[in-house]
Amino acid sequence: xxxxxxxxxxxxxxxxxxxxxxxxxxxxxxxxxxxxxxxxxxxxxxxxxxxxxxxxxxxxxxxxxxxxxxxxxxxxxxxxxxxxxxxxxxxxxxxxxxxxxxxxxxxxxxxxxxxxxxxxxxxxxxxxxxxxxxxxxxxxxxxxxxxxxxxxxxxxxxxxxxxxxxxxxxxxxxxxxxxxxxxxxxxxxxxxxxxxxxxxxxxxxxxxxxxxxxxxxxxxxxxxxxxxxxxxxxxxxxxxxxxxxxxxxxxxxxxxxxxxxxxxxxxxxxxxxxxxxxxxxxxxxxxxxxxxxxxxxxxxxxxxxxxxxxxxxxxxxxx
Amino acid sequence: xxxxxxxxxxxxxxxxxxxxxxxxxxxxxxxxxxxxxxxxxxxxxxxxxxxxxxxxxxxxxxxxxxxxxxxxxxxxxxxxxxxxxxxxxxxxxxxxxxxxxxxxxxxxxxxxxxxxxxxxxxxxxxxxxxxxxxxxxxxxxxxxxxxxxxxxxxxxxxxxxxxxxxxxxxxxxxxxxxxxxxxxxxxxxxxxxxxxxxxxxxxxxxxxxxxxxxxxxxxxxxxxxxxxxxxxxxxxxxxxxxxxxxxxxxxxxxxxxxx
Numbered sequence: 001x002x003x004x005x006x007x008x009x010x011x012x013x014x015x016x017x018x019x020x021x022x023x024x025x026x027x028x029x030x031x032x033x034x035x036x037x038x039x040x041x042x043x044x045x046x047x048x049x050x051x052x053x054x055x056x057x058x059x060x061x062x063x064x065x066x067x068x069x070x071x072x073x074x075x076x077x078x079x080x081x082x083x084x085x086x087x088x089x090x091x092x093x094x095x096x097x098x099x100x101x102x103x104x105x106x107x108x109x110x111x112x113x114x115x116x117x118x119x120x121x122x123x124x125x126x127x128x129x130x131x132x133x134x135x136x137x138x139x140x141x142x143x144x145x146x147x148x149x150x151x152x153x154x155x156x157x158x159x160x161x162x163x164x165x166x167x168x169x170x171x172x173x174x175x176x177x178x179x180x181x182x183x184x185x186x187x188x189x190x191x192x193x194x195x196x197x198x199x200x201x202x203x204x205x206x207x208x209x210x211x212x213x214x215x216x217x218x219x220x221x222x223x224x225x226x227x228x229x230x231x232x233x234x235x236x237x238x239x240x241x242x243x244x245x246x247x248x249x250x251x252x253x254x255x256x257x258x259x260x261x262x263x264x265x266x267x268x269x270x271x272x273x274x275x276x277x278x279x280x281x282x283x284x285x286x287x288x289x290x291x292x293x294x295x296x297x298x299x300x301x302x303x304x305x306x307x308x309x310x311x312x313x314x315x316x317x318x319x
Numbered sequence: 320x321x322x323x324x325x326x327x328x329x330x331x332x333x334x335x336x337x338x339x340x341x342x343x344x345x346x347x348x349x350x351x352x353x354x355x356x357x358x359x360x361x362x363x364x365x366x367x368x369x370x371x372x373x374x375x376x377x378x379x380x381x382x383x384x385x386x387x388x389x390x391x392x393x394x395x396x397x398x399x400x401x402x403x404x405x406x407x408x409x410x411x412x413x414x415x416x417x418x419x420x421x422x423x424x425x426x427x428x429x430x431x432x433x434x435x436x437x438x439x440x441x442x443x444x445x446x447x448x449x450x451x452x453x454x455x456x457x458x459x460x461x462x463x464x465x466x467x468x469x470x471x472x473x474x475x476x477x478x479x480x481x482x483x484x485x486x487x488x489x490x491x492x493x494x495x496x497x498x499x500x501x502x503x504x505x506x507x508x509x510x511x512x513x514x515x516x517x518x519x520x521x522x523x524x525x526x527x528x529x530x531x532x533x534x535x536x537x538x539x540x541x542x543x544x545x546x547x548x549x550x551x552x553x554x555x556x557x558x559x560x561x562x563x564x565x566x567x568x569x570x571x572x573x574x575x576x577x578x
Contacts, residue, residue: 098449110540180458302560310565
């Protein structure tokens with residue numbers, strides 16, 4: 001079967017859930033060859049093997065992660081030239097897409113972004129994309145070069161199937177132009193234990209109705225009872241109540257969890273564009289006319305400061 | 320400093336966007352167009368940089384011939400002049416073709432910095448800034464929440480999943496900005512009037528030395544095979560909290576096995 005390269009998303013060898021999803025998808029389409037850039041392979045090896053990576057191409061040169069995006073694109077371009085994969089899969093994260101884009105220029109290939117599914121139609125890879133906030137579904141194909149597909153997190157249920165994860169060391173001589181944007185410092189916002197927003201099965205979000213940074217604790221308490229990630233509307237982030245990384249919407253992250261709970265969020269298009277494809281949607285809002293209620297499977301018209309703590313307590317009781 | 324800001328005219332986000340049923344491309348005629356919101360932050364950043372360091376701002380836009388609102392807004396905010404690339408052969412261009420055309424336009428201009436919004440609200444690929452950096456061989460400083468220039472050195476805070484990276488490079492560079500970076504000014508009445516007299520250069524493919532085969536439908540390296548409007552979500556249950564709203568909500572969640 002032909003090889004499908006999968007660029008691994010990880011932090012020091014801690015493999016992200018989206019990579020397990022991509023490996024699962026890659027197994028349906030060919031033989032997965034994972035591409036691991038950076039340090040921590042020993043930590044990642046078992047996970048990658050567990051989810052079907054036949055090979056792992058490992059590149060540990062610090063320069064690959066010391067400059068913005070371009071070195072990874074050069075490494076992948078070399079791999080594409082060397083192993084002639086049938087396709088390259090990346091996660092549709094901000095950085096994943098940029099690597100994919102630059103790779104597409106280098107290899108003269110087409111690129112499909114934000115795919116929620118990928119199938120083979122004969123020899124052609126056809127991606128499914130959900131656009132305009134989920135109101136339209138399109139199928140697209142690449143018409144030149146090796147297809148490069150950026151897949152959305154939470155689109156494929158990850159399923160283990162053991163494989164060898166045979167280590168193949170690779171290196172690339174980086175061009176000068178790959179080293180123009182130098183990362184001099186990495187600043188991490190304290191992460192906590194909650195799941196990552198785009199990967200979480202459940203997301204609980206707060207909006208303008210929450211009213212302050214302190215009162216977000218009400219949202220967090222419900223999220224913790226549900227084992228959920230916490231999201232925030234643009235209004236809440238702009239007011240400084242929650243960090244930008246948690247923003248869901250047109251200019252924030254797009255999420256598609258099994259359950260999305262929106263508390264104190266009116267549901268303007270700006271927000272809906274980021275969560276409209278969630279499988280089950282619940283909202284709590286004082287305003288019965290709030291547009292969010294057009295989207296919900298279940299909605300409560302009421303004060304979130306009454307409803308949410310009551311719900312949190314009820315869930316705790318049932319455990 | 321010579322700064323070039325790239326702006327895109329997009330269908331109004333609030334309107335019902337759709338695909339043209341014949342071409343399966345974004346139907347740009349069906350709804351009002353306006354400047355992509357993220358690009359306003361890019362224009363503002365450019366204006367603040369020249370206010371601080373001196374220089375001028377040129378706005379560049381590519382689109383159908385009636386897509387003039389985007390660059391006009393930039394001129395009204397304070398950009399000094401505009402370059403508008405319009406050609407029928409560009410219709411249907413994917414991000415790769417778009418970046419090739421824009422790179423050619425940039426090749427005709429002198430600049431220290433190219434600034435764009437990080438993502439356009441229609442196709443939302445967020446690829447063009449990185450593609451431009453690739454094509455022009457310039458530092459890629461994307462998703463910037465802060466930009467500092469010191470002589471020929473530039474430093475940005477680049478947003479990441481875990482926080483941000485501090486990235487340094489030498490000018491010229493490509494920067495894309497996120498909305499966190501500043502607050503775009505409203506054009507003043509004076510600005511609106513002055514914009515009408517600012518120079519606008521219009522270019523076509525011949526003017527930038529690009530073959531029609533490289534762009535538009537002909538030059539795109541991907542195609543939409545089919546498109547369907549998704550079935551609308553079934554209407555949900557809406558209840559009013561009468562003291563047990565939270566408990567009833569949990570019953571719903573339990574019925575769906577979330578609890």
